[in-house]
Amino acid sequence: MADKRVAIIGAGCSGFTTAKRLKDNGIDYDCFEMSDDVGGNWYYDNPNGMSSCYQSLHIDTSTTRLEFDDFPAPSDWPHFPHHSLMHQYFRDYVDAFDLRDSISFNTAVEKAERKPGGGWRLTLSTGDTREYEALVVANGHHWNPFMPEYPGTFDGEIIHSHNYRSPFEPVDMHGKRVLVIGMGNSALDIASELSNRTVADHVWVSARRGVWVLSKYRGGKPADKMMMPPWMPKKLGLAIARRSIKKSLGNMEDYGLPKPDHEPLSAHPSVSIDFLAKSGSGDLTCVPAVQRLDGDGVIMTDGSRIEVDVIVMATGYRMAFPFFDDPSLLPDSEHRYPLFKRIVHPDVDDLYYAGLAQSSPTIVNLAEQQSKLIVDHLQGDYALPSPREMRKAIAEDERKHLGQYYSAPRHTIQVDFARYKLDLLAEIEAGRERVKQPVGAK
Secondary structure (H helix, E strand, C coil): CCCCCEEEECCCHHHHHHHHHHHHCCCCEEEECCCCCCCHHHCCCCCCCCCCCCCCCECCCCHHHHCECCECCCCCCCCCCEHHHHHHHHHHHHHHCCCHHHEECCCCEEEEEECCCCCEEEEECCCCEEEECEEEECCCCCCCECCCCCCCCECCEEEEHHHCCECCECCCCCCCEEEEECCCHHHHHHHHHHCCCCCCCEEEEECCCECCEECCEECCEEHHHHCCCCCCCHHHHHHHHHHHHHHHHCCHHHHCCCCECCCCCCCCCEECCCHHHHHHCCCEEEECCEEEEEECEEEECCCCEEECCEEEECCCECCCCCCCCCHHHCCCCCCCCCCECCCEECCEEEEEECCCCEEECCCCCHHHHHHHHHHHHHCCCCCCCCHHHHHHHHHHHHHHHHCCCCCCHHHCCEEEHHHHHHHHHHHHHHHHHHHHCCCCCC
16 A cells, blocks of 8 residues: 555644654655644644643653654753653654655544545545545544533532643632642642642642552652563562552552552552642642532532632543544443554554553653554555454453553553553564465465
8 A cells, every 4th residue: 555645633743753654664645733733732732722731741751761763852851851842852853854744734634434445535624625545543532621520510610631721821720729630640730739838728639539649750760760671471560560669659648648449550650749748748638539519619428518719620531533423433432442452443454543542651652663563554564463353352452451450441541551562563573474374374
């Protein structure tokens, strides 16, 4: 398929790194981006409204873990860069490899339909219709906020963390009583920022269950540099890491947090440089889950009532592909979307997904690795297994990658990046061998 055209939806880090590999291999493509620049979620105040960046945001992955293989980050970068550095890094990547002219900015894909017999027909926001032999979906999965519904009514203001920009935008929280719902990374960051005594009157953090709040540093080094190597048996690596975390952090209850009902690393890591200190110092208070809204307050599941002025829902996101009408191409009600190697739908061999995983420690260069399989398949150098074999492999991969996590919608697309990368490279080699097999051979 190297002489045929490919469409890419999205010019965030997953879209433009896929575009680079297509270009390097002489594959004709068009990339469509609804915003006016690259960067996706890391483009602060992105005019497309899909960025979750807040003014103080720093990435939780250390520099050497997030950089692209073929475009190292600047040597003078800090361990955990600010979002402005990340966005400039992405812009520099696109310019260094001369990708910008191949991206149609301010152009959304409004509809993507699979043609009978294969290939895709795209309807664009410009009114144009284009046809392609293959489609790469790189529209991200941190832009469609999930807003839980609670009984009752609330007199104050409610926002999702997706819309949070600073303690004063879009809601001025100076001197206010604030409830943050959730204990993921955004919740920890926002609660820590608002709990400064010069900002909110007080901050409460509500969670359905306790979590292990991990430090960005361990032993004076970025903690993600101390992850167990992929060659180590996973069970052993988890045991060593969990013991180390417990030894260095102690009990969450000692900081005023609820006791977790699971082991460390049984959830997508909640990482913060100062949340534990804020909680231990009394600057914020952890409370149970919300039972119902109650006018100028909130009733918690333990029966307590808290008077608050603002609620920040840091309650996560839902995968969404608004350009697809086909129900088989949409996630199920449990937020599950099984893909072979998190790239290929077993029944659609001309559709690829780039970056559709919750990857620890990084998602930045995930698609850089995935694009190797995509390009080899497009060029005919790699053959997919049969749909039945792909489904079997999906089940096995989910057992390997998800087995350590408790069951929750936030964990349905979780992968260990280092192990995933080794497995992906092995699958590419296996697919190259399948190409050499005679037709009909098993």
